[in-house]
Amino acid sequence: MPLHLLTTTTISLLLLLSTLSTADDAAVMSKLLSALTPSPSGWDTKTPFCKWSNVNCDPSNAFVTSINLDSQSLSGTLPSELNQLSFLKSLSLQKNSLSGPLPSFSNMSTLGQIFLDSNSFSSIPPDFLLGCTHLQTISISENHNLSPWQIPLYWSESTNLQTIYASNASIFGGIPDFFDSFTNLQNLRLSYNNITGILPTSFGGSEIANLWLNNQLQGLSGGIDILSSMSQIYQVWLHANSFTGPLPDLSKCTNLFDLQLRDNQFTGVVPPSLMDLPNLVNISLANNKFQGPLPQFHNGVKVTLGGTNGFCGTNPGPCDPQVTALLAVAGAFGYPMLLAQSWQGNDCCGGWSFVTCDPQGKNVTMVSLGKQHLSGTISPAFANLTSLRNLYLNDNNLTGSVPEILTTLPQLQNFDVSNNNLAGPRPVFPPRVKFMYSGNVLLEKNQTAGGNGSGGGTLGSGSNSGSPGGNASGSGSSKESPVSAGMIAGIVIAVTVFVGVLVFVSYKCYAKRRHKGIGKVEGPEKGSKMVKANVAGGLNGHGGAPSELENKGSYDHNDIPIFEVRNAPNGNYSVETRLAGTFGYLAPEYAATGRVTTKVDVYAFGVVLMEIITGRKALDENMSDERSHLVTWFRRVLANKDNIQKAIDSTLDPDEETSESICKVAELAGHCTAREPHQRPDMGHAVNVLGPLVEQWKPSKFDEEESYCIDLHMSLPQALQRWQADEGTSRMFDDFSYNQTQSSIPSKPVGLADTFSSTDCR
Numbered sequence: 001m002p003l004h005l006l007t008t009t010t011i012s013l014l015l016l017l018s019t020l021s022t023a024d025d026a027a028v029m030s031k032l033l034s035a036l037t038p039s040p041s042g043w044d045t046k047t048p049f050c051k052w053s054n055v056n057c058d059p060s061n062a063f064v065t066s067i068n069l070d071s072q073s074l075s076g077t078l079p080s081e082l083n084q085l086s087f088l089k090s091l092s093l094q095k096n097s098l099s100g101p102l103p104s105f106s107n108m109s110t111l112g113q114i115f116l117d118s119n120s121f122s123s124i125p126p127d128f129l130l131g132c133t134h135l136q137t138i139s140i141s142e143n144h145n146l147s148p149w150q151i152p153l154y155w156s157e158s159t160n161l162q163t164i165y166a167s168n169a170s171i172f173g174g175i176p177d178f179f180d181s182f183t184n185l186q187n188l189r190l191s192y193n194n195i196t197g198i199l200p201t202s203f204g205g206s207e208i209a210n211l212w213l214n215n216q217l218q219g220l221s222g223g224i225d226i227l228s229s230m231s232q233i234y235q236v237w238l239h240a241n242s243f244t245g246p247l248p249d250l251s252k253c254t255n256l257f258d259l260q261l262r263d264n265q266f267t268g269v270v271p272p273s274l275m276d277l278p279n280l281v282n283i284s285l286a287n288n289k290f291q292g293p294l295p296q297f298h299n300g301v302k303v304t305l306g307g308t309n310g311f312c313g314t315n316p317g318p319c320d321p322q323v324t325a326l327l328a329v330a331g332a333f334g335y336p337m338l339l340a341q342s343w344q345g346n347d348c349c350g351g352w353s354f355v356t357c358d359p360q361g362k363n364v365t366m367v368s369l370g371k372q373h374l375s376g377t378i379s380p381a382f383a384n385l386t387s388l389r390n391l392y393l394n395d396n397n398l399t400g401s402v403p404e405i406l407t408t409l410p411q412l413q414n415f416d417v418s419n420n421n422l423a424g425p426r427p428v429f430p431p432r433v434k435f436m437y438s439g440n441v442l443l444e445k446n447q448t449a450g451g452n453g454s455g456g457g458t459l460g461s462g463s464n465s466g467s468p469g470g471n472a473s474g475s476g477s478s479k480e481s482p483v484s485a486g487m488i489a490g491i492v493i494a495v496t497v498f499v500g501v502l503v504f505v506s507y508k509c510y511a512k513r514r515h516k517g518i519g520k521v522e523g524p525e526k527g528s529k530m531v532k533a534n535v536a537g538g539l540n541g542h543g544g545a546p547s548e549l550e551n552k553g554s555y556d557h558n559d560i561p562i563f564e565v566r567n568a569p570n571g572n573y574s575v576e577t578r579l580a581g582t583f584g585y586l587a588p589e590y591a592a593t594g595r596v597t598t599k600v601d602v603y604a605f606g607v608v609l610m611e612i613i614t615g616r617k618a619l620d621e622n623m624s625d626e627r628s629h630l631v632t633w634f635r636r637v638l639a640n641k642d643n644i645q646k647a648i649d650s651t652l653d654p655d656e657e658t659s660e661s662i663c664k665v666a667e668l669a670g671h672c673t674a675r676e677p678h679q680r681p682d683m684g685h686a687v688n689v690l691g692p693l694v695e696q697w698k699p700s701k702f703d704e705e706e707s708y709c710i711d712l713h714m715s716l717p718q719a720l721q722r723w724q725a726d727e728g729t730s731r732m733f734d735d736f737s738y739n740q741t742q743s744s745i746p747s748k749p750v751g752l753a754d755t756f757s758s759t760d761c762r
């Protein structure tokens with residue numbers, strides 16, 4: 001082929017290609033022109049498109065690089081061929097009245113800016129900006145007529161994105177977790193959509209400075225902890241959503257100037273670090289469920305606080321100490337909404353749910369949060385609720401360890417953490433505390449060094465009931481549980497201890513009287529033991545000295561032991577009649593439930609204790625109205641320790657140490673007869689309270705031959721254990737009877753009471 005021919009062909013080909021491309025852009029531009037009404041000013045078909053107003057081309061004048069039709073009052077639709085403008089870098093069509101479906105701009109790899117906002121487009125194609133790898137700005141806000149669409153995942157391929165404006169754009173669904181794809185995204189505005197779900201984790205560490213997510217139809221939810229790692233953040237609008245949980249520590253967000261959080265469901269205490277943000281000038285917190293001290297911002301900061309929040313005061317300053325402690329408790333659970341709804345203001349005894357206070361309405365005595373789907377940890381701040389007696393945290397999803405400091409709670413009696421996910425060392429509580437921890441595999445296996453769990457003597461074995469796989473008896477849930485074998489055993493043990501003490505003291509008094517009789521005088525070193533024995537005298541020696549015991553049948557059909565005390569000074573006195581009175585007294589509770597519950601029996605036990613302490617019947621019609629109901633009257637008496645002394649059966653005449661013990665028993669009786677069944681302790685607890693009082697009882701001196709078959713070298717609890725070991729628990733009570741069976745228990749000390757006067761025991 002001749003050279004010139006080749007050259008000519010090549011040139012013609014190049015020309016052809018060039019005219020083809022030009023023809024393409026020209027054709028697209030002419031389609032665009034004809035689609036718009038009115039025609040944009042300076043646009044007409046007679047002029048080359050590169051000469052049209054607000055249209056820029058590349059230097060060859062073959063390719064369009066930018067179109068700017070901002071605010072031209074245009075209507076019409078966009079032609080689908082727009083994406084053939086293969087060198088287009090910037091398209092500005094905002095603030096017009098364009099309508100119809102948006103075309104696809106896919107594969108426009110040079111496109112950097114696209115402004116479509118404030119129009120009336122009707123829909124967005126699935127491949128809207130697919131393959132636009134050089135996009136820096138997407139602006140599609142204020143297109144109120146768009147049919148619902150979701151933020152496409154492929155936007156993550158546009159790694160150069162700096163700005164996404166898509167407010168009021170009918171977006172629904174979640175925010176994709178793709179923000180680690182963008183190295184330079186600074187503005188994200190998605191207000192007034194129907195976006196749901198949580199803030200994506202990839203916000204953390206992003207460069208986003210301007211974040212508008214406010215006014216979602218259903219609302220974004222979850223917490224906003226991720227903000228704490230958005231150190232570039234400058235303006236955050238999250239108002240009018242459904243965010244929950246507490247505010248994070250934003251102290252790293254030193255650029256933050258405008259924080260709008262109003263109208264959400266935020267809970268908890270506003271972190272002090274928020275008030276120290278150096279650049280904050282605008283903040284709204286109104287209409288949430290914030291708690292704790294009213295936050296105080298620096299002068300010049302524009303703050304809105306009011307609405308549904310539950311700050312503890314109208315001025316900044318600390319809350320009541322118990323409120324502070326309970327808020328710390330709530331904080332360790334992540335400030336759940338469950339608690340924020342009522343744990344508001346500064347009076348935790350004024351109706352906070354799950355919190356019970358003393359009758360004076362001053363001090364928190366019970367926190368009952370069993371089965372509340374709580375997660376998080378157990379706050380050591382419980383230790384600041386010094387009047388706390390009962391703490392139920394069972395059947396939740398708590399993690400972490402049981403704070404050791406809770407063993408210092410001076411009044412604690414029941415502490416139930418069973419069925420959680422607690423781990424770590426298991427603290428050893430004083431024997432008075434019934435600590436229930438079963439159902440925490442990692443906790444059951446672990447224990448604080450040096451402790452053996454059941455810290456409290458032999459009788460304490462029932463207290464730290466956490467054996468793996470076993471159900472803690474009287475599981476501490478505030479629900480009533482029907483009578484179980486375990487419960488009956490508990491009552492039997494308690495009554496056994498009680499009666500054992502009675503018998504033993506009878507014996508002791510008898511022994512002492514004998515010694516006196518033969519002129520022996522107790523040495524001073526025996527004194528303390530005598531005092532302890534006298535406790536029993538005080539507790540059990542109703543109407544004066546303990547006297548004759550006589551079996552009257554071991555059980556009635558309710559498994560209530562019936563025995564008789566023959567009281568020397570006042571003549572025969574049947575405990576059975578008393579108990580009958582007690583249970584008549586209890587009739588409503590039995591009749592209402594139609595079943596015997598642990599709590600009813602604990603109540604009965606409390607009534608019996610009261611009868612013994614006061615020497616009065618449960619219901620005494622001979623008394624004045626206000627005194628005729630023993631329980632009502634006695635519970636009033638209990639409010640003042642001095643009163644208790646006066647209420648004690650006068651014939652008991654206890655010394656100081658004894659009255660202290662009587663006070664303990666009186667208090668126990670008070671708890672047992674609490675109005676609300678769930679406030680009553682269980683029998684195991686009663687045993688734990690009574691246990692230490694009898695533990696050291698041992699006669700100071702005795703004659704072997706007079707020991708009535710009991711090994712008096714043993715302490716009472718030891719003896720109890722022996723009996724329990726010898727006989728099955730179920731039969732224990734039968735054996736512990738006084739009808740001259742061959743048990744190892746002292747049977748009726750013949751002639752004891754008959755010759756005995758109340759003064760002998762003191």
Ligand SMILES: *[C@@H]1O[C@H](CO)[C@@H](O)[C@H](O)[C@H]1NC(C)=O
Nearest residue numbers: 083104105106107127130131
């Ligand atoms: C965009 O490019 C891909 C391949 O690069 C192609 O498969 C697709 O059809 C193109 N889309 C359009 C609308 O041209």
Ligand SMILES: *[C@@H]1O[C@H](CO)[C@@H](O)[C@H](O)[C@H]1NC(C)=O
Nearest residue numbers: 141142144167168169191192
């Ligand atoms: C979104 O549209 C509503 C009306 O539908 C309007 O009140 C609101 O101001 C718009 N949001 C923004 C951010 O302009």
Ligand SMILES: *[C@@H]1O[C@H](CO)[C@@H](O)[C@H](O)[C@H]1NC(C)=O
Nearest residue numbers: 148172173194195196217218
């Ligand atoms: C908002 O989105 C939810 C689901 O994300 C949908 O069920 C609801 O219908 C949407 N509301 C409107 C008004 O589009």
Ligand SMILES: *[C@@H]1O[C@H](CO)[C@@H](O)[C@H](O)[C@H]1NC(C)=O
Nearest residue numbers: 237258259260281282283302
């Ligand atoms: C504070 O924010 C609100 C809404 O977010 C805005 O209207 C107001 O102008 C802002 N004020 C200042 C001082 O920035």
Ligand SMILES: *[C@@H]1O[C@H](CO)[C@@H](O)[C@H](O)[C@H]1NC(C)=O
Nearest residue numbers: 358360361362363364386387
């Ligand atoms: C309440 O607790 C305080 C501090 O622990 C104590 O001083 C006060 O006696 C308690 N009040 C009652 C009624 O128990």
Ligand SMILES: *[C@@H]1O[C@H](CO)[C@@H](O)[C@H](O)[C@H]1NC(C)=O
Nearest residue numbers: 321324328380381382383384
């Ligand atoms: C108890 O309260 C005091 C004073 O408010 C506080 O300093 C202390 O940290 C609290 N203890 C716990 C364990 O939270």
Ligand SMILES: *[C@@H]1O[C@H](CO)[C@@H](O)[C@H](O)[C@H]1NC(C)=O
Nearest residue numbers: 373375376396397398399421
């Ligand atoms: C319990 O908590 C753990 C960790 O906090 C969580 O993974 C688990 O889903 C929770 N379980 C329930 C039933 O809430």
Ligand SMILES: *[C@@H]1O[C@H](CO)[C@@H](O)[C@H](O)[C@H]1NC(C)=O
Nearest residue numbers: 423424425442443445446447
């Ligand atoms: C037991 O407690 C120790 C001390 O806290 C802890 O290091 C260990 O991991 C715990 N073991 C289990 C099985 O929880």
Ligand SMILES: *[C@@H]1O[C@H](CO)[C@@H](O)[C@H](O)[C@H]1NC(C)=O
Nearest residue numbers: 448449450451452453454455
């Ligand atoms: C723990 O119990 C075992 C056996 O019951 C006993 O040998 C050991 O001395 C106890 N340890 C402590 C610290 O009480």
Ligand SMILES: *[C@@H]1O[C@H](CO)[C@@H](O)[C@H](O)[C@H]1NC(C)=O
Nearest residue numbers: 467468469470471472475481
């Ligand atoms: C514990 O009690 C629950 C319900 O009362 C029962 O389903 C479960 O079998 C019991 N577990 C044991 C080991 O007794």
